Amino acid sequence: MSLRPEVRDAQRTLAALDGAHRRAVARLDQVLARRAEVIAQQDRVVAAAKEEVDKAVAAMAGELSVELTAQLLDLDVAEVRRLVKTRTAARARRAEANGSIK
Numbered sequence: 001m002s003l004r005p006e007v008r009d010a011q012r013t014l015a016a017l018d019g020a021h022r023r024a025v026a027r028l029d030q031v032l033a034r035r036a037e038v039i040a041q042q043d044r045v046v047a048a049a050k051e052e053v054d055k056a057v058a059a060m061a062g063e064l065s066v067e068l069t070a071q072l073l074d075l076d077v078a079e080v081r082r083l084v085k086t087r088t089a090a091r092a093r094r095a096e097a098n099g100s101i102k
Helices: 005-063 066-073 077-098
Strands: none
Touching: 005 066, 005 077, 066 077
């Protein structure tokens, strides 16, 4: 029993569409994976920048004062104190790990 030409054409069209769909899904998977990599890289850059800003604010507070630093940078005094405390604790942990007391 032979299939009608319309049915054969429809089957070929469906097979072609299925192949195109599979390729599109594979490409989408690649794009989503790349997007995840880029977002992770951006997160690392932002975290590193935040770390540097926190260090700079803490250093500024050490040179001036917590209150003046907060006023000049338009930050909350409690946030500046937290940054100074965090940096001081981190320095103490590094010194302890290195076997020196500072």
